[in-house]
Amino acid sequence: MQSLMKTFTLSLMFAGLTACGGGGGGGSSKPDSNPIPSSAKSSEASSSAPASSTPSSSAPASSTPASSMAPSSSSASSLAEGSEMTQAATNVNGYAIAKIDNCGVNVSAANKTFAIFADYDGGIQNQSLSSLSFYNWNHVGTVNSTPIPNEWDNISQNASAYNIPVNAAVTNGCNGVDTINSILVKKIANWHRQHANGFGRTITSFGHKFGDIKELVVDLRVNSEKTKVHTPASLKSIYSTYLTNLAFIDNNEGGKVNVGLTLETSNNQRATVTVEIDQDIYADQWVRVTVPATSFKYFQGDVAKEASSFANLVINNLLVVGETRTNAVLRGQVSGWTDTSPNPPPETFKEMNFTFKKFEFQLK
DSSP, X not given: OBOSOSOBOOOOOOOSSOOOOOOOOSXXXXXSSOOOOOOOOOOOOOOOOOGGGSOOSSSOOOSSOOOEEOOOTTTOOOOSTTSOEEOOEEEETTEEEEEEESTTSSOOOOTTEEEEEOOOTTOBSSOBTGGGTEEEEEOTXXXXXXXXTTTTTTOSSOGGGGOOOXXXXXXXXXXXXXXXXXXXXXXXXXXXXXXXXXXXXEOGGGOOBGGGEEEEEEEEEEOGGGOBBOOHHHHHHHHTTTOSOTHHHHHHOOSOOOEEEEEEOTTSEEEEOOOOBOHHHXXXXXXXXXXXXXXXXXXXXXXXXOGGGGTTXXXXXXXXXXXXXXXXXXXXXXXXXXXXXXXXXXXOEXXXXXXXXXXXXXXX
């Protein structure tokens, strides 16, 4: 495994799992202007379906950034000197990535903003995520209903390291803003419990529809010290005796970081997108990812749909999980692998440490 010191992919995949996020909650507050109020109903997490049933949100993004663009209105912060703002953004496959300067300084919400999770000036800190209808799960170290031999043998840390926090926490590196820090885990081989952990928030009660969304804005930092991914070469070495088509690995994995985000209805309709970020440029730095609604991919179950068919559907939740480059796992490429196979291929994991400071809708 390598410690994410090369190019990494951030795969913002709106996958088929329930969740959603927002700001405001229990805890201490910092003085200043009022935050956007936020509340929601609670929701329980479910484990994901086999990767083959979750369509890839987009073709793998290039690891080389494309053309540059000025910050969009949704990603621009206060332009006052010394305030948080973004540098010129890089446009990659329909979404924008920009470094954040003066992180956390004089932060306020733009007009027509819905904060899924955020800490604006005057906002509540150390927020209780459960009070905001966040949910989470962690399968690491547990036994599946049909036991999987040696399931967690190759995980790098104790199971508790992969717990999702129940409260947000003030960060030292962004002017003390509230954040959610987690090591998200995705299996490389087996589709059972492939998303080993994850979190989300339910926002049904707010009534926002897919057609209301202009773009999704996510502020995050990928922490390389606790991030462990595999190069295609290392995966080929591990699985060469199991796969007949090793080229599948080149397509499915690039030794990069992927995070999946899902916007869902309450009946398995969802919008998905995949984002890739070059680690040589952005590792261990705060960045803003801005995804226009036009870059989402829409599905009913496994069937691709037009965005127009979602316009009047209410968004139930946002989910955050670790992912592979194409969202797929290797199991479908291994002949004869069944749930009762006594000696299945060894499991490997992508362990990706993210600190999130904002999930935000910009509304039309």
